[in-house]
Amino acid sequence: MKNQEILEKDLKYNWHPCTQMKDHEFLPLIPIKKGEGVYLEDFDGNRYIDAISSWWVNLFGHCNPYINKKITEQLNTLEHVIFAGFTHMPAVKLAERICNLTKMDKVFYADNGSSAVEVAIKMSFHYWKNKGEIRPLFFSLENSYHGETIGALSVGDVGLYKDTYKEILIKNITIPIPKDKSEEETNKALRKARKIFEKYHKQTSAFIIEPLIQCAGYMKMHSAKFVKGLKNLCEEFNIHFIADEIAVGFGRSGSMFACEQAKIKPDFMLLSKGLTGGYLPLSLCLTTDEIYQAFYCDYTELKAFLHSHSYTANPLGCAAANATLDIFEKENVIEKNKEKSKYIWESIQKFKELPNVKEIRQTGMITAIEMIDYPWQERKGLQVYEYGLQNGVLLRPLGNVIYFMPPYIINKEEIDRMINVAYEGIKRVK
Ligand SMILES: *Cc1c(COP(=O)(O)O)cnc(C)c1O
Secondary structure, three states: OOHHHHHHHHHHHOOOOOOOHHHHHOOOOOOEEEEEEOEEEEOOOOEEEEOOHHHHOOOOOEOOHHHHHHHHHHHOOOOOOOOOOOOOHHHHHHHHHHHHHHOOOEEEEEOOHHHHHHHHHHHHHHHHHHOOOOOOEEEEEOOOOOOOOHHHHHOOOOHHHHHHHHHHOOOEEEEOOOOOOOHHHHHHHHHHHHHHHHHHHHHEEEEEEOOOEEOOOOOEEOOHHHHHHHHHHHHHOOOEEEEEOOOOOOOOOOOOOHHHHHOOOOOEEEEOHHHHOOOOOOEEEEEOHHHHHOOOOOOOOOOOOOOOOOOOOOHHHHHHHHHHHHHHHHHOHHHHHHHHHHHHHHHHHHHHHOOOEEEEEEEOOEEEEEEOOOOHHHOHHHHHHHHHHHOOEEOOOEOOEEEEOOOOOOOHHHHHHHHHHHHHHHHOOO
């Protein structure tokens, strides 16, 4: 089979995510035959460095032999079982390990990031209801992204995904973000946040944030002090703090979890994406004993949290997650990544010389190059994407922002290649 045959058949039947399907009249789909390490290989034999970890999920490479082995063992033991009234080893083991790592107390399983956001929103609202208060509002940050189901979209702020559906969303108030990580900007934004907290806190269940990096929101970054300041406001005004670490968790922010840098324990922490090393859909909504206890009582009222998904805590997903944590334990990943991110940062200084580059920024293993404000409709990022594909690197931009979020196993040579192709691609933008 060749690329052409497969993509023709694909376009006959499939409808792809986050895509204007008409684009595929000029922009060919790429059918991938296999993956190995940082590489993806198509049916014509072209290889691409996966510089975006396949939408930020992959941590230790495609077809990682260790994770493959662990999933296969689980597959031959138990593929799935109902998680209401039943349990299994992979879920017990994973929950214990995650609680130890995050210092959270309870794990509620779901099966994708957006679902974990829905769980947290519902659990927070329901908590207040169990306490006798109705709090229909949520706070989130300007430019935030929390997924695309209705609840998750409601607390997000990327117009591209949200505006179409505005008539059917739940109520949310947006808090302005700082322009950068500086002390001055941080304090300014915190003062604005305080005004909003003062005004609306009584009707508000929770505040949700992507700590340190707004990934889908064009890789905008803020300081740990900003995160800490918002946590303080949540405590002062008695509102839940939801840390959406779906994208930044598992080392992407430079520490295992971004909350560590802000030195906070949130009321909810959400994990997905890297959780299974990029293998299987699984997500976690972690919470505290205090919140758990508000639901714990005799079965007489509607106080129990009755949310459920068919594939809750799928054993194969849990086995992949346990294997991923094994690698973190064995290989000193966070420390090794520090050298890699430093090397990436040094290597991209040359982008500043390009006349069409406005800013470069980095937090941990996420590095972004923002081009000048080309009008949105001109889709300049797409030119870099196409150049990348022609030269063996998968760089899927966010508007005018090109970014690197590679699997952690990437080596120096591959980093050089990834960066040089991005550089040449940006240089050629017309
Ligand atoms: C990707 C993402 C989500 C949604 O996860 P899905 O698995 O795509 O539904 C939520 N929050 C953040 C911060 C994300 O990056």
